[in-house]
Amino acid sequence: MPTVLVVEDEAAIAELVAINLRHAGFEVTLAENADQAMVAVDAVLPDLVLLDWMLPGQSGVALARRWRADARTRELPIIMLTARADETDKVAGLDAGADDYLTKPFSTQELLARIRAVLRRRVPEALDTVVEIGGLKLDPSTRRVSREGVDLKLGPTEFRLLHFFMTHPERVHSRAQLLDRVWGDHVFIEERTVDVHVKRLREALLPARCASMIETVRGAGYRLSQQAVASAA
Numbered sequence: 001m002p003t004v005l006v007v008e009d010e011a012a013i014a015e016l017v018a019i020n021l022r023h024a025g026f027e028v029t030l031a032e033n034a035d036q037a038m039v040a041v042d043a044v045l046p047d048l049v050l051l052d053w054m055l056p057g058q059s060g061v062a063l064a065r066r067w068r069a070d071a072r073t074r075e076l077p078i079i080m081l082t083a084r085a086d087e088t089d090k091v092a093g094l095d096a097g098a099d100d101y102l103t104k105p106f107s108t109q110e111l112l113a114r115i116r117a118v119l120r121r122r123v124p125e126a127l128d129t130v131v132e133i134g135g136l137k138l139d140p141s142t143r144r145v146s147r148e149g150v151d152l153k154l155g156p157t158e159f160r161l162l163h164f165f166m167t168h169p170e171r172v173h174s175r176a177q178l179l180d181r182v183w184g185d186h187v188f189i190e191e192r193t194v195d196v197h198v199k200r201l202r203e204a205l206l207p208a209r210c211a212s213m214i215e216t217v218r219g220a221g222y223r224l225s226q227q228a229v230a231s232a233a
Contacts (some may be wrong), residue, residue: 002119003027005046007037007063007086008081009055013104017050020108026115034058038066041073045180048115053082055095060165061096068097072180077118081106131166134226136210138166157182165214165224168218174221 002171004026008014011032018028029046031037033056037049049067051060060080067073080093080101093101099118102111130139130167136147143159145152154162165173173181175191181192202211 002043002047003029004027004115005031005037005040005049007031007049007055007060008052010052013128017111020111021115023158024112029096032056034060034063037063041067041076045073045076048077048079048119050079050081050111050115051098053080053084053089060095064093064096079114079118099151131163133166133169133224134210134213136166136205136208136213138163145204147210150208152204152208154204156203157198158199161201162205165222169224172217172220172223174200177221194222 004021006017006028007013008017008030014030014032018030021028029040029044031040035057037051040046041049051064053060056133060082064078064080067076078098079102080096080098081102081104082089082093083104093124100114102114128214130137130141132138136145138145138167140163145154145159145162161178164178164182175194178194179191188225198214198216202214205211205213213224213226215223216226217223
């Protein structure tokens with residue numbers, strides 16, 4: 001379930017947006033100002049932020065710039081919400097790092113379409129596209145994983161972990177990065193949890209003779225190796 005942080009100081013608008021997003025299958029967190037938004041993002045990195053331009057204290061534009069300057073939040077998808085319709089304001093919002101810009105008032109359908117479009121551009125692993133590497137096939141829409149006719153049984157966390165590895169092959173990912181991208185960067189989850197789930201993932205891949213695809217890179221983390229998949233074939 002994708003998570004959306006709604007940063008909006010007008011309670012009625014925030015609640016209406018939250019209701020519609022939850023109805024569409026999103027998990028929603030609300031923040032009334034920049035300080036609350038920063039606390040929320042520090043705790044759990046959302047999949048996307050709906051950020052109002054006009055906020056009490058620090059503006060949404062300033063907050064967007066701040067997130068873009070931080071390595072942890074640099075790729076955080078942001079859609080600006082504002083009553084400002086001038087082209088110069090739109091350019092200013094996009095220059096601050098927003099991925100899209102929505103002028104109030106807006107329809108629920110347009111909002112949902114913009115959100116899905118940004119997630120498709122910025123978070124390709126959230127798509128329902130089938131991924132296949134070395135004969136190992138993962139289908140997000142049916143939650144099935146198979147190789148050479150062998151269906152594999154994975155738990156939900158192992159499925160997300162494998163999906164992330166398969167959409168980012170050959171790259172080494174630290175435990176902290178995996179927590180950030182697979183678990184949502186929740187502060188209460190320890191890094192050693194990653195090791196437990198990698199072990200479970202390898203065990204789940206054993207029946208298809210491709211457990212070796214998940215390589216441990218000593219002192220750095222883990223990666224999916226296409227060469228290892230090929231050699232295991």
